[in-house]
Amino acid sequence: MTLSHRIVYQQGDHVCTLYSSVEEQLSAAIEYIKGGLARGERCLYVCGEHSVPQFRAALRRAGVDVIAEEKRGALVLITKESGHLKGGSFDPDAMISLLHAAVKDALEAGFSGLAAAGDMNWILDEAPGTERAVEYEARLNAFYKANHALGLCQYNRNTMPAAVLDHCMATHPYVRIDGPILLENPFYEAPENAMHRTAQVESVPEKLRRLGGTA
Numbered sequence: 001m002t003l004s005h006r007i008v009y010q011q012g013d014h015v016c017t018l019y020s021s022v023e024e025q026l027s028a029a030i031e032y033i034k035g036g037l038a039r040g041e042r043c044l045y046v047c048g049e050h051s052v053p054q055f056r057a058a059l060r061r062a063g064v065d066v067i068a069e070e071k072r073g074a075l076v077l078i079t080k081e082s083g084h085l086k087g088g089s090f091d092p093d094a095m096i097s098l099l100h101a102a103v104k105d106a107l108e109a110g111f112s113g114l115a116a117a118g119d120m121n122w123i124l125d126e127a128p129g130t131e132r133a134v135e136y137e138a139r140l141n142a143f144y145k146a147n148h149a150l151g152l153c154q155y156n157r158n159t160m161p162a163a164v165l166d167h168c169m170a171t172h173p174y175v176r177i178d179g180p181i182l183l184e185n186p187f188y189e190a191p192e193n194a195m196h197r198t199a200q201v202e203s204v205p206e207k208l209r210r211l212g213g214t215a
Contacts, residue, residue, distance in 0.1 A: 005183045009035055011113050013150040013201030014141050015182060016172035018165065018208065020157045025049070026174055029117060030062045032152045042106035046083040048119025049156070073109055075209055080122040090129035092136035096143055103147045113148030120155050123164055127211045137171035138195035157208070160163045163199035169207055170194045187212070
């Protein structure tokens with residue numbers, strides 16, 4: 001199967017990366033943040049598997065002047081407790097409101113938009129409201145298209161349940177699999193359908209194979 005692809009991110013994008021190693025996750029996140037900084041966007045990253053200090057250290061090793069970028073407001077690193085699980089539960093409405101405010105703040109501060117990204121391992125905490133994650137991901141497509149923003153959601157293929165991975169593939173128009181290549185996702189579903197879908201667990205290995213990942 002030949003999939004349409006491109007190699008640059010742009011505002012309006014909602015991309016997922018299905019990673020299987022720490023190196024792969026960090027590479028995707030750092031590349032994304034470097035791109036956002038180069039485009040003049042404010043970069044917001046929600047840490048999960050890595051603490052904020054650990055992620056800062058990874059950015060520094062990759063050549064990002066973390067102190068300077070944070071000082072000028074171009075780089076904002078937060079934890080899942082300050083983001084998706086603020087207050088101890090997950091509320092899609094509250095998270096989308098947070099993103100709306102973040103875009104507004106970024107533009108008012110003189111940035112060209114918001115490059116948001118997050119490690120989705122908060123789903124494994126099974127906090128109240130987590131069952132609405134697929135609704136949230138589906139709704140984000142309209143949010144990114146309507147705002148000066150783009151998003152990257154990171155899913156660990158080794159730890160996420162198959163149902164979560166299937167919902168992930170149904171709610172992201174683009175998938176980052178190999179380096180800076182964004183594949184147009186053939187398994188993407190219209191948001192109004194995706195937010196009410198039933199996971200097709202048995203189909204996940206074949207979908208990953210077709211996208212170029214490993215089951």
